Amino acid sequence: MKNVKAIIVGFGVVGKGVAKVLQTKRKELEHDYNAKVSVVAVCNSKGCVIDESGAGLDLEELVELADKKKFESHKKFQKMKGADAIESVKADILIEATPTDIKTGEPGTANFLAAFKSGKHVITSNKGPLAVNFQKLMGEAKRKNLEMRFEATVCGGMPVFSLVRNGLQLNKIKSVRGILNGTTNFILTKMLEDKVSFESALKEAQELGYAEADPTYDIEGIDAAAKVVILANALLGINASFKDVKVTGITKVTAEAMELANSQGFVIKLIGEISESGSLEVSPRLIPKVHPLNVKGSLNALQIDTDLAKEVFVVGRGAGQIETASAIVSDLVDIINRRF
Amino acid sequence: MLKCRVLLRLKDAPGALVESLKPISGHGGNIQNITHLRENSEGEGGFVPTIINFEISDLSALEALKADLSKVAQIRELSADGKKLLKKKSVSILLLGHVMDTDAKNTLDRLMDAGADARNFTLSISDSKKPSCALITLDMDEKNFDPILSALDKLSKEKGLLVIRE
Numbered sequence: 001m002k003n004v005k006a007i008i009v010g011f012g013v014v015g016k017g018v019a020k021v022l023q024t025k026r027k028e029l030e031h032d033y034n035a036k037v038s039v040v041a042v043c044n045s046k047g048c049v050i051d052e053s054g055a056g057l058d059l060e061e062l063v064e065l066a067d068k069k070k071f072e073s074h075k076k077f078q079k080m081k082g083a084d085a086i087e088s089v090k091a092d093i094l095i096e097a098t099p100t101d102i103k104t105g106e107p108g109t110a111n112f113l114a115a116f117k118s119g120k121h122v123i124t125s126n127k128g129p130l131a132v133n134f135q136k137l138m139g140e141a142k143r144k145n146l147e148m149r150f151e152a153t154v155c156g157g158m159p160v161f162s163l164v165r166n167g168l169q170l171n172k173i174k175s176v177r178g179i180l181n182g183t184t185n186f187i188l189t190k191m192l193e194d195k196v197s198f199e200s201a202l203k204e205a206q207e208l209g210y211a212e213a214d215p216t217y218d219i220e221g222i223d224a225a226a227k228v229v230i231l232a233n234a235l236l237g238i239n240a241s242f243k244d245v246k247v248t249g250i251t252k253v254t255a256e257a258m259e260l261a262n263s264q265g266f267v268i269k270l271i272g273e274i275s276e277s278g279s280l281e282v283s284p285r286l287i288p289k290v291h292p293l294n295v296k297g298s299l300n301a302l303q304i305d306t307d308l309a310k311e312v313f314v315v316g317r318g319a320g321q322i323e324t325a326s327a328i329v330s331d332l333v334d335i336i337n338r339r340f
Numbered sequence: 341m342l343k344c345r346v347l348l349r350l351k352d353a354p355g356a357l358v359e360s361l362k363p364i365s366g367h368g369g370n371i372q373n374i375t376h377l378r379e380n381s382e383g384e385g386g387f388v389p390t391i392i393n394f395e396i397s398d399l400s401a402l403e404a405l406k407a408d409l410s411k412v413a414q415i416r417e418l419s420a421d422g423k424k425l426l427k428k429k430s431v432s433i434l435l436l437g438h439v440m441d442t443d444a445k446n447t448l449d450r451l452m453d454a455g456a457d458a459r460n461f462t463l464s465i466s467d468s469k470k471p472s473c474a475l476i477t478l479d480m481d482e483k484n485f486d487p488i489l490s491a492l493d494k495l496s497k498e499k500g501l502l503v504i505r506e
Contacts (some may be wrong), residue, residue: 105472106399252502257473260464261504266432268504285504286432 002035002340005056006332007089007120009082009111010097011044011066014125014152017325018095019059022325025329029185035336041089041321043082045098045305048090064203075155082107093329096124096319102217102226102242105132112148116140125152131226131242134233147339149331150234150318152229155180156301157323160311162330164235164304171306173235177273178293178302181280182228183218183316184250184270186210186298190318192267193259193296210298220249221270225296228272235304248283261286275307305306341395342402344369346409348390348414354382356413357390361370363408367401371392389416413477426501430459433492436473437501444474447495451476454491455484 002215008015020035022029029035042049044066051057057076061092065071070301086094098107108129116149122141125132129137130150141148151161154176154338164173183205190201193298202219205211217223217263225245260269271285271293287293292313295301303312317323341428343395352357364371364419372393381388396402402420409415441464447460460477480488489505496503 049476103429248502252436253504254436254471256464256475257434257504258464259433260462260473260475264432264460264462266434266475266506268434284504286434287506311373 001030002033003334004035004037004093004332004340005040005091006037006093006095007041007043007086007091008039008095008097009041009043009086010099010126011062011071012099013321014041014097014324014328015044015097016062016066017321018064018097018328019063021322021325021329023059024117028135029333033333033336035333035340037208037332040086041093043080043245044071046208047077047079047083048071049076050078050080050085052090054175060222068339083110083114086120087118087266091120092340093121093332095332096126096129097328100126100131100217100226101130102128102131102222103128106165109137110131113140113256114136116144118148119144119146121147121149121335123147123149123152123328123335124131125150125328126151127223127226127230131229133218134230134241147335149335150230151331152324152327153230155302155314155316155334156249156319156320157326158300158302158314158318159312159327159330160231160302161234163312163314164332168304168306168309168312171180171308173304173306175274175276175305176231176235176302177275179269179274179295179300180224180302181218181221181270182298182300182317183211183215184221184224185295185300186218188250188258188268188270189254189296191253191275193260195255195259197255198253203323219251221272222248222249224270224272224282225280228282230273232273232278234281236274236278238274238280240280245280245282247281250284253284262289265289341397342399343422344396344402344418345392345396345488346392346410346415346445347422348392349387349414350376350390352386352388359412360390360392360409360413363367363405364392364394364396365476366408367396367405369396369401370450376425385475387414400503406489421496428479429482430477430479431488432475432506434475435473436500436503436504437471437499439472439474439501440465442501447501448476450491450495451478451488454488456488 010061108126187201232240266286299314375391377389456478465472
């Protein structure tokens with residue numbers, strides 16, 4: 001049996017989702033992958049619960065406490081920064097699920113560096129560090145012969161990087177484009193189908209929980225731009241950061257424009273694109289109704305153009321607690337298979 | 341003799357094919373074969389892609405043929421001895437903002453100056469005070485694509501229009 005010790009830093013929606021999946025899939029991990037994963041530390045913004053003594057923490061108890069906002073009441077809770085716990089606690093893998101800060105990349109970047117410094121592989125759902133410091137962090141991981149995995153950062157549960165790594169070997173990725181943000185796709189679909197204004201569709205998205213109270217990251221294309229940066233670095237080897245993306249959001253798109261496009265055989269979608277010439281852009285685009293990228297609701301879709309397999313399309317759920325956790329545990333299993 | 345291949349977008353109407361053959365024979369072209377791709381037709385009253393293979397004496401005769409042929413048919417591709425001389429593409433764009441108030445004719449003229457032919461222009465205005473929108477289908481030689489994108493970018497900034505392209 002492979003014994004793997006992990007630390008979860010960031011215990012919000014995604015961190016708790018990972019804890020739930022590790023609990024529910026424990027038998028499959030042991031039976032199918034011959035692996036026993038023990039979580040020895042869990043940190044949120046207030047501090048950490050650490051237990052390096054035995055079989056690992058009781059994740060069900062931690063999720064319950066966190067849901068009741070009583071995480072700090074755990075008997076092993078101590079005030080400590082995530083980065084300090086990462087450096088000091090003995091473990092193999094860091095699961096980094098702190099919130100995204102697209103401007104500074106923190107606290108993710110500090111957490112990544114602490115993990116690499118102390119010899120831990122990193123799995124993340126946090127776009128911030130990668131959108132700001134991709135090459136630096138990947139370089140550091142390689143220098144230390146460690147893995148840095150980020151399947152959950154782009155299109156949640158939809159496999160993108162693992163698809164390319166495991167299914168498109170030897171292919172040269174020429175260009176990538178797609179719907180990288182489910183919130184904007186939900187809004188644009190609503191505007192077309194119900195013939196409502198952008199404001200009404202946004203309000204409904206907020207009521208249904210697809211959009212945040214402050215929807216700026218989504219509707220201004222910032223979230224999609226961060227994903228474009230990660231795709232450009234990881235799939236096309238372009239040394240790009242957030243400032244290199246030309247970004248236009250969907251706030252000016254009107255119901256009349258949706259209807260006109262529809263009458264001429266098109267839909268309007270917010271598309272993130274890395275073109276063959278290497279330019280990075282997020283903007284509303286006309287997509288023919290019959291095109292595979294015309295997916296509805298909050299779905300994400302990606303078109304990968306390669307020299308050998310030509311066009312490859314992936315469609316899936318771009319967000320959600322368990323969907324994102326699926327991407328994280330997929331990275332976890334891959335690291336276990338390769339490194340343990 | 342040059343071996344030539346032309347891809348035309350022909351109106352699906354009686355006589356359209358015959359009209360397109362006249363400039364070829366008129367400039368000494370010897371037609372080898374014609375493929376009328378009806379299965380790729382754009383629907384009733386639409387257009388049918390048509391490929392014509394022919395031989396012609398030299399490039400100057402081909403240039404004259406091209407000029408006359410473009411008056412009666414839309415040339416999408418033209419090659420001689422396997423070398424591509426022309427490849428057209430169609431791109432649809434949607435302009436969103438005060439399209440009419442910012443001089444729609446000037447917008448179209450500047451796109452044409454950059455090398456585009458406007459094939460379709462559909463305007464939607466719901467209220468004169470609110471933003472309007474127009475969907476334009478542009479035909480262009482592939483090599484003019486980047487200059488046309490630059491012109492669109494400039495127009496967008498200058499006139500405050502949101503450009504949504506394919």
